[in-house]
Every structure is written in C-alpha cells, then in structure tokens.
Amino acid sequence: MGSLFLIAIPRFGRYNRKELITKQGGQLTVSYQALYRVWRPQKFQDMVGQEVVVKTLKNSIITKQMTHAYLFSGPRGTGKTSAAKIFAKAINCHHQVDGEPCNECEICQAITNNQLGDVIEIDAASNNGVEEIRDIRDKAKYAPTLADYKVYIIDEVHMLSTGAFNALLKTLEEPPANVIFILATTEPHKIPLTIISRVQRFDFRRISPQQAFDRMVYILDQKQIPYDEQALRVVANAAEGGMRDALSILDQVLSYGQDQVDLDNALLVTGSVTKQLLKQYFLQVVQHESAPALETMGQILAAGKDGQRFTEDLLTLVRDVLLFQEARDLVDVVMTGLTSDDFTALAQATQPAQLYTMIDTINHVQDEMRFTNHPDVYLEVLTVRLSQPDLGVSQSAGVDNQQVSQLQAQVNQLQQQLQQVLARPAQPAPTPTRAKEPAKKAPVRLNLVPIHEVLGAATRQDLDNVKELWGDLLNILVPAERSLISISQPVAASPTGVVVAFDNQFLFQRAVDGPLGQHMAAGLQQLTGNERTVTFVPAAKWPEIRQDYLAQHQDQFKAKNAPAEHEPVANPVVDEAAAIFGADNITVNDD
Known part of the structure; x- marks a missing residue:
C-alpha cells in the first residue's frame, strides 16, 4: 500500500497550493489535477x-454518414480537441x-485514458516534418x-510544413x-485550400461570458465551494471566449483565495481594473479633468494592473455606455460589475459623438502599445488626449454654421454670375472643330517562339491533363x-509547356507584365512533378495563331501522318472501334 503525505508545491507564480502526493512504487504522483x-x-x-457542431456530429454518427476527414477550427479553449476525442x-x-458514447466500455475508457493505440493524437507544432506525416x-x-x-487527431495542423501538407494531401x-483524420487548428487561413477542399469543416465559436459563468457555477456547486457571482463574472469576461482559459483563471483564484472565490481575489488574479476606479476615470476624462484623470490612472498602474488590460476594460466600458444610450436592453448590467445608476450617470455625462471619438483614440493607442516597452507613456498620452475638449462635439455646431455660411456665399456668387451671363446678347455659335481622334493603342506584340514550341509537341492528352488540374492550380495561387x-x-x-488564352485584353496585359507565368509554372510542377513553361495569348488571336502555324508546317504534318508504303490507309471508323473494343477483337471485311 502506498504512503500518503502533504507537500507544498508552488503554483501560478507567487501563489502556493498544498497538493496531495501519493508515493507508489518509489515514484511521486500529484493527485491534484487542474479544473480544465x-x-x-x-x-x-x-x-x-457549440450546439450546431454537436448536433451535426451526432446526426452523422446516428445515420452512419461519417466522412474520412474533418477540420475543427476556432479560437483556443473552445473544445476542438475534446470534440475530436468524443467523436x-x-x-x-x-x-x-x-x-x-457510453464512457463505460473498454474502448471508451481506453480512449479517455489515452491508452488506445487506434486513436492517435499528434501535436503538429513539434511533429511538422515530411517524415512524420x-x-x-x-x-x-x-x-x-x-x-x-x-482515428488520427492532428492538433495545430497549420504548423505543418509545405512538404508535410503535400504528403498529407x-x-x-x-x-x-476505416481511417478517419480530424485536423484541429486555431488559424485555418494558413491551411492550403487543397487540404480544406478535401475535409468537412466545422467552425467552433467563442464561448460567451454567460455560458462560461453558468459552467463555472455548475462546477463549483458540484465541488461545494462557496463563490461570489461578481467574481465569476470577472473571470468569465477575462477568459475572452475560451472555456479552458476560464477554468484556468478560476483555478488561480481558488489557489490565491484558499478555495474561496471572491471579487477582490478575482480582480487581483485577472489583472482587471476595479470597476469603480474605471468609472471615476471615465467621468474625469469626459469632463476634461486631465490632472485628476492622470492621478487615477497612476493609482491603477501602481496597483500592478496591466496596461493592455486597462485599455481593453476602458474600451469595453465606452462601448457599454454607448449601447446603454441607444438601446438599454442590449447591455447586461449585471455582467459589467456596475449598477443601472452608474450607467445612467455615465450616459448623461457624455454624448454619442464623443464616445465615437474615444473609441477611435483608444484603438489607435492600443495599436501603438503593441510595439513598445513603455506602455505607461502611451497611457498618459491617451489620458491627456481623452481629456481634451472634443472638437467633434463641443465645437461641432460652430464649425457647421461656419461651413454653411461659406457654402451660402458661394451659392449667391454663382447665382449672380449666372444672371450676368443670361443678360448678355446672344453670340453666334462657334464653328465646330473636328474632334481630335484618340490615339490608337499600340498593337499587342506576341512572342510566337514559345507558342510554336508548345504547338510542335502538343497532344490532346496533355491538354486534358492540364484541364483536370486547373482547379487545383487556381487554389495554389494567391487570391x-x-x-x-x-x-x-x-x-x-x-x-x-502550356498555352493559356485570355478573353479580356486588360487581364492579358496584366498577366504578361507580372510574375503570374512563373507562379503558374511552379504550381504545375508541384502538382505534376514536371517542369512546364506557361505562355499567354489573347483568346481573339488564338485561332489565327494556330491556323498560321498549321499552314507553315503543313508539309511536316503530311509527312508525319502519311501512311507508309504497303500500309493500308487508316479508316477513322475502324480506329475508333479499335480504341473502344481493342484491335484484337475487330475484323474488317471489305464488301
């Protein structure tokens, strides 16, 4: 029988959590597992x-209409890998x-414990080479x-190399x-279209804060752990649409609060700005009180709050105030951590036009903060800019009146000029001059050498092969x-070689002037393994080019196709029958 003892293990940086350790066979095993x-x-x-995804997958299992490959795409922590294992x-x-699944049979338990060799889960981030695929x-x-x-579950499949994708294709x-591939990714735009066209794609949605809140309530009720609803709402908002992130943050809150979930602990762990301080900051900037606003922002930063989180919380508050002004039913006041009276005061302190300007300013500063190691400087600039009188609001009436006055003066001046023109005596009409003829466009000059090289060895089979690959070739090219x-x-x-005809003269010229031919040649080599040159011609000139080539090489074609001495003249009907039924099965009788 294994021995049990307690040991303190550091978790989540500066937070400590006592974990139950079991000693089995000389090895230490941590009995505590993360909530997620x-x-x-x-x-x-x-x-x-993920109701839509779940219903579709269940129906495919019930009706036995499973396909051979699936693509699960969506933000992190939304259940892609979990859905793959359940499937x-x-x-x-x-x-x-x-x-x-019943989750009780031998197969289900083996898959749950990652012990079934027929269900293979692969991380493409560390196994992204051709040899692995x-x-x-x-x-x-x-x-x-x-x-x-x-079942092969390939996680983060967008990390595969080009060669690995070709091998997987x-x-x-x-x-x-009896083999099913399930590809999971957070960045589906990095997957080649040739792969996407051969899988059944499911898009996983972000988890709403209310759904994350309900799930955390259910878990804590099952664990019989007391909690503050406001704290859970802070955690749900901080998760940003990921259920796994929500449970990870909740785990940190439990560690910091010793199995208690309260608002202060949630705010400290998530780095979220205290709502009352944020409300105070908002009122100060909209009332153009830059000095108090800078002081409030200093308090926020001194508390160890993250600058990026501060701007995100401020942007969310501005959006909520704007929605509260226009349609109160769209704002879930309880989820914001403020009261209806708070929102009423915020809505009355500003106008929609000022809120639009604030949103633009915050977004601009957020973009700049991504490339700096001193976000506090940008936050101070942001505070001063938000505290300045909004020209779009406070002076909008004066600017509009000034513009209207200028426009009215211009209209009066134009009317006076019109009256003067009408008052003049009629003048004889000037002799019409012949309009200058537009310059003729220079004729399109074609290099017929590569076209003739292709025609000299062209076959119908090669053309049919290229047409079959045309759709895949288009998918390889950039949009x-x-x-x-x-x-x-x-x-x-x-x-x-390949000759491509363009119906549009402008598109033909664009193709000739750019690197399209080289890219198409590279794509054809990737699809077929053979090197081919790509030549462009206008579709209107193609019949003439082909006819001229045949006329110039008429003797060559006659010699090539002429029957040899003592060789019977070919009969098209017989040739067609032989192609269909085989030459050994055909008997020709001359009547």
Missing part, C-alpha cells in the same frame, strides 16, 4: 456553446445511444487492432478504409492571381 482537465467534456452534451469514442463505442501515411494502411475505426485523396486568371483557360499543352 478534471472537467473536460466526456460527452457531446457536456460541451459548452472518436462515439464511432467506436458499441453501446452508444443517440450518438453519445509519411510515417502516419504508412501506418494508416494497417487495420485497427481493437477499435472499428483508426495524398492520404486525404486516397484514404484507407489576386486567382482572380486574374479565373476567366482564362488552357488551349494547348505539351509535356514541356
């Missing part, structure tokens, strides 16, 4: 704020009900050992039987180049 690990969803019904359990559980591709061919489906194009070539089409192809 203990309360990680084990069923779809436990997931917070892996549900499709392999023989006792699942309405798409939910090739290893997955090779092992995916083998059938699962215990489960019905082998081959597997997604021809997936082995600007994709839009440039979207209305073009390949008209001739050989093993070493």
